Amino acid sequence: KAGVTQTPRYLIKTRGQQVTLSCSPISGHRSVSWYQQTPGQGLQFLFEYFSETQRNKGNFPGRFSGRQFSNSRSEMNVSTLELGDSALYLCASSLVIGNSPLHFGNGTRLTVT
Amino acid sequence: GIQVEQSPPDLILQEGANSTLRCNFSDSVNNLQWFHQNPWGQLINLFYIPSGTKQNGRLSATTVATERYSLLYISSSQTTDSGVYFCAGGTFTGGGNKLTFGTGTQLKVEL
Numbered sequence: 001k002a003g004v005t006q007t008p009r010y011l012i013k014t015r016g017q018q019v020t021l022s023c024s025p026i027s028g029h030r031s032v033s034w035y036q037q038t039p040g041q042g043l044q045f046l047f048e049y050f051s052e053t054q055r056n057k058g059n060f061p062g063r064f065s066g067r068q069f070s071n072s073r074s075e076m077n078v079s080t081l082e083l084g085d086s087a088l089y090l091c092a093s094s095l096v097i098g099n100s101p102l103h104f105g106n107g108t109r110l111t112v113t
Numbered sequence: 114g115i116q117v118e119q120s121p122p123d124l125i126l127q128e129g130a131n132s133t134l135r136c137n138f139s140d141s142v143n144n145l146q147w148f149h150q151n152p153w154g155q156l157i158n159l160f161y162i163p164s165g166t167k168q169n170g171r172l173s174a175t176t177v178a179t180e181r182y183s184l185l186y187i188s189s190s191q192t193t194d195s196g197v198y199f200c201a202g203g204t205f206t207g208g209g210n211k212l213t214f215g216t217g218t219q220l221k222v223e224l
Binding site: 031042098 | 143157161163209216
């Protein structure tokens with residue numbers, strides 16, 4: 001069974017631009033979560049989607065948004081990029097929403113210049 | 114929100130040694146997981162363990178939910194065990210599966 005797939009693996013953007021990251025969960029998994037990892041702040045929760053609905057949101061500005069499609073694939077968007085948005089963005093899927101193991105993708109490394 | 118404290122922050126072992134990593138939570142959690150991030154950045158789920166004890170090969174984990182801590186045991190360590198070990202916890206309230214991660218234990222296993 002294929003794991004969680006994130007695209008692209010690497011991305012370089014300029015301040016002020018916007019970016020869209022994609023995540024395909026493990027087949028059959030219906031919940032998708034997004035996390036940001038930086039050396040200074042560690043791993044921080046962005047948001048979680050289940051059945052195309054955002055079920056939980058972390059403490060990030062409105063520039064960070066996401067969505068989930070009917071096939072459970074998810075995208076996250078960051079608008080008006082700032083230097084501080086440079087990070088590893090990790091997507092995780094789980095079988096159901098709630099208490100089930102999270103399985104992470106390899107991440108998208110975003111660099112903002 | 115929940116605070117997650119991991120110890121030790123850094124650990125160097127000789128191959129074959131055993132170790133215990135600890136994770137303390139500031140509040141009760143009903144969703145507790147351990148992860149290993151390898152040197153290439155890949156985050157692997159080791160255990161989903163809100164309570165009790167589980168074993169998987171050379172790794173085992175124990176969570177004492179009433180005392181808000183969890184332990185990860187690594188036996189007969191190998192160089193491939195190197196990386197960062199994270200614990201994460203959360204409370205499912207019907208709204209989602211938000212996990213708060215600890216700052217990790219950086220493990221280096223040497224020959």
